[in-house]
Amino acid sequence: MDKYSVQQHVQIIKLFYQNNCSVRATFRALRPFYGRHNRPTERTIRSVVNKFEASGSVNKEPTPVRRRNARSAENISAVRESVQENSRQSISRRSQQLGLSQTTTLRILRRDMGLHPYKIQLTQELKVNDHRQRRVFAEWALEQLETDSNFHKKVIFSDEAHFCMNGYVNKQNCRIWDNTNPHEIQERSMHPEKVTVWCGFWAGGVIGPYFFQNDVGQAITVNGERYRAMITNSFWPALADMDINNMWFQQDGATCHTAHATLDVLHEQFQRRVISRGGDVNWPPRSCDLTPLDFFLWGFLKSQVYANKPQTTAALQANIIQVIGQIQPDLCARVMENWTSRMRATHRSRGGHLPDVLFHI
CATH class of the missing domain: 3.30.420.10 (Ribonuclease H-like superfamily/Ribonuclease H)
Structure with a gap:
């Protein structure tokens, strides 16, 4: 139904009521305008009519945008407390404990908290003197x-x-x-x-x-x-x-x-x-x-x-x-x-x- 314009929806409604509210008759009446194969189907006609009778409008409704609430203030606070308790925990373990996805946890750590991952540096052990x-x-x-x-x-x-x-x-x-594990081994002397x-x-x-x-x-x-x-x-x-x-x-x-x-x-x-x-x-x-x-x-x-x-x-x-x-x-x-x-x-x-x-x- 979305591929038809508002003007085409209006035409469908007019023909529907001119043909005594018959979906079949409306379908036949649309042939001169669209041809045999490009005209709206009976299912589309029925959907347009139902929407008009329910809302009184043929305007297209905007596609709802899914709100992302994962990076909420509550989740950011939870991640911050988790880091304060243990800054060395992995992303996978931390996200599992907090009930968040790894992507959300990573975004909170980087974007909302401004943190960066640092590697442990290996260096020579120092003796007492x-x-x-x-x-x-x-x-x-x-x-x-x-x-x-x-x-x-x-x-x-x-x-x-x-x-x-x-x-x-x-x-x-x-x-x-690979499709299967090649069990690659590199021998070292x-x-x-x-x-x-x-x-x-x-x-x-x-x-x-x-x-x-x-x-x-x-x-x-x-x-x-x-x-x-x-x-x-x-x-x-x-x-x-x-x-x-x-x-x-x-x-x-x-x-x-x-x-x-x-x-x-x-x-x-x-x-x-x-x-x-x-x-x-x-x-x-x-x-x-x-x-x-x-x-x-x-x-x-x-x-x-x-x-x-x-x-x-x-x-x-x-x-x-x-x-x-x-x-x-x-x-x-x-x-x-x-x-x-x-x-x-x-x-x-x-x-x-x-x-x-x-x-x-």
């Missing part, structure tokens, strides 16, 4: 920055990392669409092949990489002798074109780094400018959030080098070399600017974790 050592280091770094605003550009950070051949599979983001790589990082770029491996290309453990050989044979030549008279060198507290023989080698180039356990300035343990290799470089590399699914350690090494070669100095400079923000945040938190700062590189 770590807070003091982190605070002392942050205070020292900030003092250096007050004396020299470019101090953050004069520190070379260093570290090693392992890159496994099997890469990383995120089961949460991996979905297989208990002792996968890996690449052990060392890099230096400063505001001017990335130094390296250097791979710890034997004569057949297999990754080997980093001990003091091999670490010192890498410094002498690879790191020193890389510094040949750099003015390191005022540069500092940082390393973590691994045993191969802090051996007396290793520190003696480092002091040959960085006299009284070694940041390390047992060095000229103590590096606080369990502080991966304070070194740019951990909070930036390793994660950035691992997000890139597995893109083409390398099948050999040689291919993985080639990817690492290629990606590092594409890192521009301006990006490294921004990372080191970020490091200065972390020093201030560490000082504010008295050596604790850094939950109050969003770091944008």
Whole structure:
């Protein structure tokens, strides 16, 4: 009935009463106007007449719009109380307890309460004395920055990392669409092949990489002798074109780094400018959030080098070399600017974790 206009409804009513209120006669009378196949059916004629006799009008009634009352003040209040009691509850569990749909619960949380979902961040556990050592280091770094605003550009950070051949599979983001469950399984070796790589990082770029491996290309453990050989044979030549008279060198507290023989080698180039356990300035343990290799470089590399699914350690090494070669100095400079923000945040938190700062590189 809705496809006919108000004028056509009026015509139907006139013909109906002109033909002695006969639906059949009205149906036949409409043929000259619509033809045999396009005229209103007897059912439509009857509906138009019934509506006219009931309401006295042939105007079309507007389609009622269903009012959405789910985001009512009462439901918003219930969701707000639920969040105050437990802010870590999932959307599905919260909506089930409140008797609301998940969509409504999500809209209330976002639109009406202005909340955002945040993920838990995993970080290194801090021991009892770590807070003091982190605070002392942050205070020292900030003092250096007050004396020299470019101090953050004069520190070379260093570290090693392992890159496994099997890469990383995120089961949460991996979905297989099919009619039946294919029971897809990805096997992982208990002792996968890996690449052990060392890099230096400063505001001017990335130094390296250097791979710890034997004569057949297999990754080997980093001990003091091999670490010192890498410094002498690879790191020193890389510094040949750099003015390191005022540069500092940082390393973590691994045993191969802090051996007396290793520190003696480092002091040959960085006299009284070694940041390390047992060095000229103590590096606080369990502080991966304070070194740019951990909070930036390793994660950035691992997000890139597995893109083409390398099948050999040689291919993985080639990817690492290629990606590092594409890192521009301006990006490294921004990372080191970020490091200065972390020093201030560490000082504010008295050596604790850094939950109050969003770091944008």
